[in-house]
Amino acid sequence: MRALVLFTAVAVLLSGCGGAVKDFGSGVGAAATAPLDDLNLRRQYIPTVLLQAEANPYDLRNLNHCATIGAEIARLNDALGPDTDEPPAPDGSTLGERASDAASRAALDAIRDATTDFIPGRSWIRRLSGAEQHSRHVQSAIQAGRMRRAFLKGVGMNRNCAPPAAPAWFRPRGRSQR
Numbered sequence: 356m357r358a359l360v361l362f363t364a365v366a367v368l369l370s371g372c373g374g375a376v377k378d379f380g381s382g383v384g385a386a387a388t389a390p391l392d393d394l395n396l397r398r399q400y401i402p403t404v405l406l407q408a409e410a411n412p413y414d415l416r417n418l419n420h421c422a423t424i425g426a427e428i429a430r431l432n433d434a435l436g437p438d439t440d441e442p443p444a445p446d447g448s449t450l451g452e453r454a455s456d457a458a459s460r461a462a463l464d465a466i467r468d469a470t471t472d473f474i475p476g477r478s479w480i481r482r483l484s485g486a487e488q489h490s491r492h493v494q495s496a497i498q499a500g501r502m503r504r505a506f507l508k509g510v511g512m513n514r515n516c517a518p519p520a521a522p523a524w525f526r527p528r529g530r531s532q533r
Contacts, residue, residue: 398489402434405496408503421516424507428519431504435497438504440522 407414408431418424432438448456478487511520515527 398486399493401493401496404430404434405500409496409499412499412503413506415510418507418510421511421514421520424511424514424516425518425520428504428507428511431500431507432519435500435504438508438523440508440524442523 418427480486482488508520508522512522512525514520515529517527518525521527
């Protein structure tokens with residue numbers, strides 16, 4: 356436990372940025388209340404676009420134009436983060452800021468592990484409380500969203516759409532549909 360406190364203190368000292376300290380502070384609360392997830396008293400929110408993708412990943416209703424396909428892909432990107440075909444956005448952070456962010460994440464992981472490790476029979480509690488089933492539902496919705504995004508980008512390529520309605524590397528032949 357002493358090592359955890361020391362590690363947390365070092366992480367806070369390393370995160371000299373005001374924003375990083377604020378992010379660390381808000382993350383401590385979430386990490387400390389992680390057992391609430393195991394008891395199914397707090398659930399991870401599943402965005403509507405992912406639930407729709409899970410229900411019907413190959414639905415093409417109202418997706419007749421490149422703009423509507425691109426808008427649907429943008430909704431999926433908001434829920435899932437950028438696709439693997441897109442280059443990461445430069446965040447302008449320095450090496451010190453990235454190091455402090457990594458230290459903060461490691462400290463938060465240690466706090467989360469410490470708060471969940473005290474629960475005896477944690478895996479059984481997760482099963483009995485329904486937390487494990489919800490966690491599987493979240494992962495299923497994420498997988499369906501990724502599958503739908505890939506499908507829509509393939510449809511966009513087939514219709515000769517420019518990115519974002521197609522993969523970032525795709526260049527439309529001649530004139531792209533709008």
